[in-house]
Amino acid sequence: MGTTVQELGAAVRHARKQQGLDQLLLADLAGVSDRFLRDLEHGKPTVRLKEVLRVLDALGLTLQVRPR
Known part of the structure; x- marks a missing residue:
């Protein structure tokens, strides 16, 4: 997914x-606000991890942490 x-x-x-999916539908599926999803998609650095994980789950994606 990248590093930023x-x-x-x-x-x-x-x-x-x-x-x-449009933003409203994905936000609804993930249980987050459409404003949160817009912020996430625009790279806002202060998004909440809990909600990020909900969005990733709704899309069938996972977050991977590994050594550099």
Whole structure:
């Protein structure tokens, strides 16, 4: 997915579009606000991890942590 918040947001946006979802529908499926999803997709650095994980789960994505 990359190493920056902007890359994470771009990956979420790409996956959402690939699945034919608009922001409102994905936000509803993930249980987050549409404002949160917009912030995430635009790379806002202060998004909450708990909600990020909900969005990733709704898209069928996982977050991977590994040594550099």
